[in-house]
Amino acid sequence: MYIPENYYSSLDLLHTEYAIKLVKDTFERRLARHLNLTRVSAPLMVRQDSGLNDNLNGYERPITFGAKDIKGDMEIIHSLAKWKRMALKNYGIKRFKGIYTDMNAIRRDEKLDNLHSIYVDQWDWEKVIEKEDRTIDFLEGTVDRIMMAIIDTEEAIRKSYPELDIIVESPDVFFITSRELYDLYPHLSAREREQKIVRDKKTVFIMQIGDTLPDGLPHDGRAPDYDDWALNGDLLFWYDILDTAVEISSMGIRVDADSLIYQLEKSGNMDRVRLPFHQALLKGELPLTMGGGIGQSRLCMLLLNKAHVGEVQASVWPDEMIETCRRNNIELL
Numbered sequence: 659m660y661i662p663e664n665y666y667s668s669l670d671l672l673h674t675e676y677a678i679k680l681v682k683d684t685f686e687r688r689l690a691r692h693l694n695l696t697r698v699s700a701p702l703m704v705r706q707d708s709g710l711n712d713n714l715n716g717y718e719r720p721i722t723f724g725a726k727d728i729k730g731d732m733e734i735i736h737s738l739a740k741w742k743r744m745a746l747k748n749y750g751i752k753r754f755k756g757i758y759t760d761m762n763a764i765r766r767d768e769k770l771d772n773l774h775s776i777y778v779d780q781w782d783w784e785k786v787i788e789k790e791d792r793t794i795d796f797l798e799g800t801v802d803r804i805m806m807a808i809i810d811t812e813e814a815i816r817k818s819y820p821e822l823d824i825i826v827e828s829p830d831v832f833f834i835t836s837r838e839l840y841d842l843y844p845h846l847s848a849r850e851r852e853q854k855i856v857r858d859k860k861t862v863f864i865m866q867i868g869d870t871l872p873d874g875l876p877h878d879g880r881a882p883d884y885d886d887w888a889l890n891g892d893l894l895f896w897y898d899i900l901d902t903a904v905e906i907s908s909m910g911i912r913v914d915a916d917s918l919i920y921q922l923e924k925s926g927n928m929d930r931v932r933l934p935f936h937q938a939l940l941k942g943e944l945p946l947t948m949g950g951g952i953g954q955s956r957l958c959m960l961l962l963n964k965a966h967v968g969e970v971q972a973s974v975w976p977d978e979m980i981e982t983c984r985r986n987n988i989e990l991l
Contacts, residue, residue: 659982660772660900665965666987668821674962674991677819678970681958684814686781688807689952690758693800695783698745700759703732709933710744712737712881718767734764739884740935742784743912743947751945756785761951770975772900772966773956777973784949792911792946794865797889798833800948801863804893804907805831808957815961825895825960832859835866836877848877856894856903865891869924882921883930885910889948899965906957909950915940966990 669677689695704710711720711733720733735741738761745757761782768774787796809829815822834855836848843851848871856862868880868887880887890910897904913921918939922928930936938944958970966983968975968990975983975990983990 659979660902660965661982661986661988662899662901662965665899667965667969667989668963669819671989671991673819674964674969674989677815677962678958680818681811681815681961682954685807685811685952685957686758688810689781689783689804692803692807693756693758693783693785694754695756695758695785698749698757698759700738700745700761700782701735701741702762703734704741706731706733707933709883709930709935710741711735712739712884718765721764721766735761736763736765737761737778737780737951738782739881739912739949739951742782742949743884743944744935744938746784746786746945746947747943751786753786753788756783756947756949758783760954770979773904773959775955775967775971775973775975777971779954779971780951781954782949782951784947786945787911787948788946789914791948792886792889792914794889797865797891797911797948798831798863800909801831801833801891801893804909804952805829805861808906811957812961819962822961822963823898825897825963826861827896828860830861831893832862834862834864836864837866837871839864839877840871840873844872848875852877852894853903856896860896862894862903863891864894865889867891868921882913882925882927883918883936884912886913886917887921888917895960897960899963904956904960905953906960907950907952909948911948912946913939914946915942 722731722733724731759782761780763778768776839851867877892905893907894903894905955967955971966988972991
């Protein structure tokens, strides 16, 4: 855990809750407008044999349970990356329109710190595109529209709480691929490269994450069956309070049949092709889409100048972390 020197929050607990509501209400309205999205309901759990759960980096264990009147086990979701694509088909959504939802997940294998909780809350969004939209230019244009929603939200917060510091120092996003970043700093680890570029550029979108780099490692882990590793990326901001880069969104253009097979083979996960989701995709029964997740608590944390994600969400923390926060003016909800 990182403890900022002489930290205190400009907002007390009650005004923090007021401000959280303002951030969430404002941002989701702006996001929906800029990306042409409609809000829908989403599941907390999916059937284990559906193939719809997000496998994240491949080692995270989903919470599995059974229910009295349902055959087979279910899993608490890690994210809704694949479920949303099925939903777009079911809703009959057309090109350049999409959906968003409040995604609540439990990731029990998270390593807890200032930015990570076992409780994950984000805006998950997905929209329909066509083959000709599967380009880097289209991806970058979508990132710029998400930035508009973030800047709109920060302006609304500043009007109500002028005592808060501005976080989005650079509204212009610096775009770079993971390979270009590797070539700039080949002597650094992936995490160190990320910190270096975001410290320098303030607002960065690192693209093409998941495939291996010249050192034989990916920049970061990505499941092989939702993002196309050649058309995805992470949006990061530099956060002075914690002296670190903070990822706000992971997103991308989703796999088509060709990139799905390539990525499953590359990652050694060809057994997944038998699952219902993967079969539907390979048979051309699902629309081409793009989408991502935007951290609700992460965005609140940054815009409200908080030092710990537990200041903007109610979760469970180790006793020693709770005590450390108490001693350092960090009020956990």
